[in-house]
Amino acid sequence: MTMFNRILAPLDGSARAETALGWITILPARHVRLLQVCPGEDTRRAEAEEYLTAIAARVQAVATEVEIRVVHDEPAEGIVAAAADADLVVMCTQGAGDGGRLLYGSVADRVARHAPVPTLLVRGGRDPIAATPVRRIVVPLDGSPAAERALPMAAKLATILAGQLHFITVDDADGVDQPRSSTTDKGATAAHAYLEQMAGDTTADAVAPSTEVRSGEAGNELLTAVGPGDLLVITTHGRGAARRWQIGRVAEKLLRHAAAPIVLIRADSP
Missing domain, CATH: 3.40.50.620 (HUPs)
Structure with a gap:
């Protein structure tokens, strides 16, 4: 085991x-x-x-x-x-x-x-997160190498807990709701391609990770995407080279409000 x-x-x-x-x-x-x-x-x-x-x-x-x-x-x-x-x-x-x-x-x-x-x-206190069996290990990615440092631990957790790896990114258009255009469609296509590449490079007990691209304000979208039975794995900050949002900007929001606990990985970890 x-x-x-x-x-x-x-x-x-x-x-x-x-x-x-x-x-x-x-x-x-x-x-x-x-x-x-x-x-x-x-x-x-x-x-x-x-x-x-x-x-x-x-x-x-x-x-x-x-x-x-x-x-x-x-x-x-x-x-x-x-x-x-x-x-x-x-x-x-x-x-x-x-x-x-x-x-x-x-x-x-x-x-x-x-x-x-x-x-x-x-999270404890007035809104604690009760311990529940983990079904998914959710990894928010912003396209940066720093954010991708969460992947080895996420894969390890998926193996230990027999959970499904789930990679997610947010096309937030700088966090402003805007009508869809060819530019935003291209951004979503690139985001899907990026996650598929990450999924192809990462496996846990030969189970391919699932992927999800969401559109909107990054913090709100991630809060909506996770729920009981999830475990978030995230770095302390990212650079957002390929995505507009940055991991570190939403980490505290997730800690305060997400319905799942969070594994924080140092962005400067080896």
Whole structure:
């Protein structure tokens, strides 16, 4: 059975942060590392270890080995350091910090941009994303090499989860609704050709990816295209050389509103 070797799950003791645990039960892994980062000289190490031990009992059924680790550091820095030998970080975009506000742009953002491995971000809080079996791994592409760096991880996830790869791009005409013309038709034709080329170059267990070209404002179109049972895989930013829109401009919108969790890949990853 194909699986991840090690998944890192940062927790802060809050129910919101534990939203990510449901996704760990869906992602098969040999090892799961449960991490709590205590700031500075925090003396509650024993309390943190007791908490993580209780959480470990909940995830032991899905991993050969469950490790608990408590470190003293700043949250993002401690998580990034603990991810050095992991395959994937799985964490919630909301935790107890700062009143539970969306942490994309602070801790989760810094982890996604600096961790040496991809980060699966799960929205918690008032509009959480419940863990559901994954049917499709959706990869938004904007025509840039940076965006295409999401493809190897997407193919790996499709193999591990037995899901369908789905490539999507948006012909947004600079985000403005305009009547169709020969120019826009040519753009759509080029977009279809681009996705077909990407699909031909990428397979997961010999299952050809499906493709989709949408027209409209990129963020809204991607929100419409995904739903429960999907898993988005996207780079932290793209350059949009062949498409007008850029991946990074819609990533935060997707994190806030999409009905699916997002695996963020560093655009400068090897």
